[in-house]
Amino acid sequence: MDFVGRLGLSAIRAARTLSDTLSFAFQILVKMIDRETYNSAVRLVLFRQVYFTAVQILPMFLSIAVIFGAVVVGISAQYMKDLGLSEFFGQMLMGFVVTEISPFFTVLLIALRSCSAINTEIAVMKVSKELRALEAFHIDPARYLFVPRIVNGMVSVTLLSSLFAVAVLISGWLFSRIIFSMSLDEYATLLIASAKFGYIFAMFCKCVALGFFIVLIPIRFGLSATNELTSIPIAVLNGMVRVFIAIVLIEVLSLIVTSLLGKLI
C-alpha cells in the first residue's frame, strides 16, 4: 500500500475510533441523566469512587499543588516584575493559573493514578467474565459500573482543580508578599478585581468535560479486552494513550472556544 493509502487507512481508523467513542459517550449520557440509574448499589459505588479518587489522593495532591504552585507562581511573578507587568499579576493568577494550569495538572494526576486503574479494572472484569456475571443477574454494567465512575471523574476533577487553584492562590499570596511587598488586603482586592465569572465558568466546563472523557475512554478501551489475559496490557496501553490525546484535544478546543468568546464579548 502506498503512503496515501496508509494515510487514508489511518484517517478512517481514527474517525471510526472517534465515532465509536462519541456513540459510547451518548449511551452513557442517556443513562447518566436517568434518575432510575442512581439506585442504592450505584450510589454506594459512586461514594466509594469519589473516596478513592478525590479523598485518598489528598495528602499527595495537596503537597504537589503547594510545591508546583509555588514554583509556577514564583517564577511567573518574578518575570512579570522584571518585565514591568506587575499590574497583570492578578489576571495571570486567575486567567492562567486558575483556569488553565489547575485543571490540566489535576487531570494529569487523576489520569495517571485513577484512570489507569479503571482501565485495568474493566479489562480484568471483561477477561474474567465478571461483566457477564452482572448481566446474568440483570445488572446493567453501564449503570452499575460505568456511570458512577464517570460521574466521579467529573466531580473529582472539578473539586480537585478548585482545591489546586486555592493552594496556588495561597502560594501566590506568599510570593506577592515577597516579590511585590503586597499586603493580604491588597492581594485579596487584586484577586477579586481580576476574578471574572467567565474564568470560573470556563474552568468548570473544562473540568466537567475532562472528567467525563478521561474516565469514559479507559472504560471503552477496557471493554475492548478479549478473553485472553494478554489483551489486558494492550487494552490499558491503548486506553491511556487515547486519554492523553483527549486531554490535549480538550485543552486546545477550550483555548479556541475561550479565545473566540473573548473576541465576541
Place this chain on the structure above:
Amino acid sequence: MQDAFVREHGGRVGIVSQDIPLISNLDVLGNITLIREYHGNLPREAIEDLIRDLLRRFDLAAIAHKRSAVLSGRERFVVKLLRAAMVMDAVVVIDRPFRLLHDPKDYGFVLTSLKKIDEWYKECHIFDYQWNEERYGGADAPQDGT
C-alpha cells in the same frame, strides 16, 4: 436447553455456575447484597444482617468480608447459591455443580445447602451431563433434574 430455560424464566433466574463468577472487587457480603441493592433499591445496611444470618446457617459467618480469590470451592459455591437466592422469587439454576465442587460426595452438600435456604427460592433446577448421573445417586436421582 439451559439457555432456553433461562429465557423462559427471564429475570427470576439466579444462576450458580463456574462460568458466572463472583465479582472480584466485592467481598462476600457485597456480592450477595448487590442483587437486592440494585433491583430492590435497598440500602446495604438493611440487608447485611439478613445475609450474615444466612451465612451463619452454613457456619460461614467468618467469610463475610473475604473476597472470592481466598474462598474454598465449597465456600464459593455457598456464596454463589446465596447470591442466586437473592433474586426475587428466585428460580435457582445450578449449572454442573461438580465443576464447582470437585468431590463426588458433594451432591449431599448441594442438597443440604439447598435445604438450609429453602424459603429463599421458588424452584431449583440442576443441570448436568447424563454421564454424571451416578454422582446424583444413579436411578434414584430425579430425571428432570428438578
